[in-house]
Amino acid sequence: MRPSAGFICGIGTDIVSIGRIEGLIQRFGERFLNKVFTRKEVLESKGRPQYFAGRFAVKESVLKALGTGLQCGTRWKDIETLTFPNGMPYVLSTGKVQKLIEARGAGDFWVSVTHDGDTAVAFVVLSGGLP
Numbered sequence: 001m002r003p004s005a006g007f008i009c010g011i012g013t014d015i016v017s018i019g020r021i022e023g024l025i026q027r028f029g030e031r032f033l034n035k036v037f038t039r040k041e042v043l044e045s046k047g048r049p050q051y052f053a054g055r056f057a058v059k060e061s062v063l064k065a066l067g068t069g070l071q072c073g074t075r076w077k078d079i080e081t082l083t084f085p086n087g088m089p090y091v092l093s094t095g096k097v098q099k100l101i102e103a104r105g106a107g108d109f110w111v112s113v114t115h116d117g118d119t120a121v122a123f124v125v126l127s128g129g130l131p
Helices: 018-028 030-036 039-045 049-066 095-104
Strands: 008-017 079-083 089-093 108-116 119-127
Touching: 008 018, 008 049, 018 030, 018 049, 018 119, 030 049, 039 049, 039 079, 049 079, 049 089, 049 095, 049 108, 049 119, 089 095, 089 108
Parallel strands: none
Antiparallel strands: 008 119, 079 089, 108 119
16 A cells, blocks of 8 residues: 555755855856756856755755765756745756655655755655655
């Protein structure tokens, strides 16, 4: 029997220094942005370091929810975090990350991102799959 769509099969959280991400952008510029973020994420950011830090924290949180980290062929850009018009973030997955999600029978992400001072925090719940 398959679990209901509300079954939690992974959680992940991450905390990121906005200053650290800002430093990486200053040091590596487009090279860093193009390695980690999708074109849509970069466009939606409007150059705001807090946006990039929050999205970086989401990417880390998704990898933790999957229990893989950045291995098994996963890539940063396999995880895309965008924002609905009401401000709520959502995650789209592609590549190896999507294959790992499908292998679990999962597919729904619940995402929360917050910022305070020089810190961005993300919390992700992956639901709909097998434990």
